[in-house]
């Protein structure tokens with residue numbers, strides 16, 4: 001398809017090809033009454049059902065015209081732009097995803113068939129209810145939480161977890177009112193002409209460079225690098241301003257979007273209005289509205305999680321991927337894709353700019369910037385006077401550590417000093433729960449999951465054992481499930497809850513807060529806790545990696561890493577890279593506020609001389625990346641070579657092993673393409689949710705036609721019933 005010519009129009013009863021969201025893919029139909037355009041969405045009959053489809057082009061003509069069925073009238077939505085369709089197809093090709101699944105990702109909004117007519121919604125009306133019940137207050141709380149959004153009555157009841165009668169009762173009382181409201185209203189305009197902050201010299205240079213690239217109007221990717229607090233956000237908001245001023249749309253992708261209240265407020269302060277939000281926490285009404293407004297060009301800036309990349313933007317001019325190294329950009333479910341890489345693909349098709357922002361870029365982006373494929377902009381220092389934390393190692397071999405204790409005397413002393421000064425400390429351990437292993441001291445049994453080859457993790461706050469693979473939970477038993485002996489089960493190793501227990505013993509007067517994703521029932525509860533911490537309402541924060549992400553805790557001046565060796569174990573390709581990034585990010589939480597004594601980060605380790613620990617401490621990032629890159633290059637590993645994972649699973653081990661063997665025995669096509677096949681082997685976690693898992697890994701030189709070879713290789717082999725086969729191009733996980 002071509003950007004220049006208007007999309008083709010097909011008159012009624014002419015022959016059209018429609019890409020459906022079903023496995024059959026593209027089928028021919030007759031154009032409906034009134035005709036349709038290329039790129040429009042239609043409902044089409046498929047057997048007894050009606051399914052969603054995208055008008056693809058002219059029908060191919062090798063099917064008896066007399067048997068063709070008519071498509072339904074086009075949905076009232078903007079047609080997809082040719083560039084967007086092109087993106088979906090190329091993303092499907094790259095990730096080896098069937099196009100119907102890609103179309104599903106691009107149409108993930110409710111009620112697409114319904115026209116944008118008025119609908120009945122609930123709004124506040126002001127009268128107090130005669131009496132307040134628990135259910136009523138939950139309804140009012142949901143309304144307050146979504147500040148000003150309107151809800152369908154059933155949606156409101158569902159979000160509040162009450163029956164619709166409660167909502168009706170509040171309407172009868174005059175507390176709420178049910179009114180007719182138009183749906184899918186455009187978003188308020190962001191004003192790019194409002195002034196931003198006055199920028200420091202290097203910030204200004206970076207902003208000017210990005211603005212220039214956007215004004216030129218072509219494709220380009222820029223790695224924007226600077227430590228946490230150096231003003232990357234400030235700089236890319238300037239790029240957003242330029243993009244909006246050009247009349248184009250901008251997308252900012254964030255990890256952990258639900259936590260970004262602070263970010264939304266910043267946008268509002270900068271541009272005078274809030275952006276569109278796209279993530280799992282928004283209401284159905286907002287989801288539908290944003291999807292339509294993206295297509296109509298009636299939302300200027302969208303802030304979203306990775307799936308926002310599949311919104312049908314009318315004219316996308318800028319994509320920012322903040323914390324571009326973050327693992328949450330990789331989806332490993334149904335469609336395996338990396339939103340960072342797909343952002344670059346989308347931008348190259350629609351002539352947009354990409355900004356990859358990070359303090360600790362992925363090795364891929366670092367190499368691409370080094371080779372000139374991406375531009376690179378560096379922010380050298382923190383804005384204002386604030387300095388990077390002072391980093392030191394605590395050598396655990398030299399500390400007096402009684403068993404069952406994890407906070408060394410040196411670290412404890414540093415925490416005491418912060419307590420005395422009214423400052424906050426953060427103890428970081430990337431392990432949820434109380435203890436990762438529960439062992440029977442009588443028979444040696446380690447309590448495992450029934451469905452997975454994984455040990456159950458004790459979560460003492462919930463009084464349960466939890467499998468972190470499948471989520472199965474059990475009450476913590478008093479007797480060993482294997483030998484039956486009472487009172488001999490013992491927790492081994494620490495999780496954050498256990499550190500919290502130690503903190504309570506050692507610092508009985510301090511207020512401690514545990515931040516771990518499993519301890520919060522909603523994004524809102526987590527947000528509230530984070531806001532309270534930022535205001536100083538805690539002395540010691542004990543957290544998993546959710547604290548590593550951009551929260552600003554002004555009174556935090558000490559970060560203690562409980563086990564800096566944790567991520568160094570394991571043969572994962574990216575173990576060093578991930579450890580480096582995580583430690584740096586966590587350490588960066590300390591002492592962000594200007595004008596204070598610099599923060600301190602202390603890493604407890606048994607291997608202070610490990611190359612990665614030394615790199616983290618020395619602050620010589622470039623040397624670390626150079627060494628990492630050299631190692632990967634020597635081994636032909638990404639980004640210097642390519643990998644694809646094949647994950648097979650089936651309830652029965654013999655079935656999955658048999659099919660895997662058959663694939664491996666017929667892998668000549670891969671070898672002809674220059675690729676090697678490793679495996680099959682049982683996956684490191686060989687059983688999950690009762691399914692036996694095997695993996696293969698394909699390794700190829702950078703220029704090899706990897707996807708085409710894999711497609712040709714797999715095509716002739718029909719998997720046995722119930723066998724799942726997933727292809728993971730550029731895998732991040734090898735479990």
Ligand code: ADP
Pocket residue numbers: 197198199200203226227228229230231232233234235383
């Ligand atoms: P990063 O995205 O690199 O972590 P931010 O853009 O969030 O950095 O900046 C860190 C803090 O410093 C923010 O509170 C931001 O508002 C402030 N800041 C950065 N640059 C400036 C500036 N030029 N003028 C005023 N405040 C700034």
Ligand code: ZN
Pocket residue numbers: 449450451452454467468469470471472689
């Ligand atoms: Zn399990």
